[in-house]
Amino acid sequence: SAVLIKRWSTPSNGYAHNIWASDDGKYVMTTEETINRTVKYWDVSDPEDIHIRGEYLAENNIAHNTHIMGNFAYISHYRGGVRVVDLSNPDSLKEAAAYDTYGGQATGNFYGNWGAYPFTKEGYVYASDFEGWLTILKLVKTPLNVEDNSLVPDAFSLDQNYPNPFNPVTTISYSIKETAYIQLKIYNSLGEQVAFISDELKTPGHYKINYNAGDLSSGVYYYRMIARSTMSKQDIVFIETKQMLFLK
Numbered sequence: 001s002a003v004l005i006k007r008w009s010t011p012s013n014g015y016a017h018n019i020w021a022s023d024d025g026k027y028v029m030t031t032e033e034t035i036n037r038t039v040k041y042w043d044v045s046d047p048e049d050i051h052i053r054g055e056y057l058a059e060n061n062i063a064h065n066t067h068i069m070g071n072f073a074y075i076s077h078y079r080g081g082v083r084v085v086d087l088s089n090p091d092s093l094k095e096a097a098a099y100d101t102y103g104g105q106a107t108g109n110f111y112g113n114w115g116a117y118p119f120t121k122e123g124y125v126y127a128s129d130f131e132g133w134l135t136i137l138k139l140v141k142t143p144l145n146v147e148d149n150s151l152v153p154d155a156f157s158l159d160q161n162y163p164n165p166f167n168p169v170t171t172i173s174y175s176i177k178e179t180a181y182i183q184l185k186i187y188n189s190l191g192e193q194v195a196f197i198s199d200e201l202k203t204p205g206h207y208k209i210n211y212n213a214g215d216l217s218s219g220v221y222y223y224r225m226i227a228r229s230t231m232s233k234q235d236i237v238f239i240e241t242k243q244m245l246f247l248k
Helices: 146-151
Strands: 018-021 027-031 039-043 051-056 065-069 072-076 082-086 094-099 113-117 124-129 134-138 169-176 180-188 193-202 205-212 219-228 236-246
Touching: 027 065, 039 072, 065 113, 072 113, 072 124, 082 124, 169 180, 169 219, 180 205, 180 236, 193 205
Parallel strands: 018 065
Antiparallel strands: 018 027, 027 039, 039 051, 065 072, 072 082, 082 094, 113 124, 124 134, 169 205, 180 193, 180 219, 219 236
């Protein structure tokens, strides 16, 4: 008979659609099949202290299922295709490979890749899509470009916009070291919000946004970046404000 050892809940009223254990049984990975819900990598080595070590989410913001083989997770990521994530550092999950099995134009959340099965003696990954495709993939090692290390930031940061002064378009760049909800807003010199640029879940990396202030009057403005934890959007992990000058 089955005996209950431990039961725990996912953060923020999430749910576990799919779960897979690491080869050594010390970790499990869960997917939630819900928009903006990250793939979570849990440390279950101590049933009395189960906790999240790492998170991942591709740009289409919804994952279906996952399998783990060795140090890699093979995630069916709907319109994001097959995503292979390196688990060698549980605290910093990094995408190792990706293949777009979909390639379509529809924007519905559940189009694309539904399954990615890696357990084959040939080293193939079998991928199945909602549209009826069966795709066979194989990972190929490529030389490591040492400059790629710079693509994974080691801190949150908000850069000075460029050009500055500007008219009417400027570029705002920022970096994030871990998956987080990123909010960007523009304020005037009175502290009033004049533009809402974005509020979305982002994975680690460097980002650029072109902002057009054509509807505003010339003057000094401020742009603010707020990063919130994926555990709770109430928890702010980074906040910074910078000044910019718009001259028509």
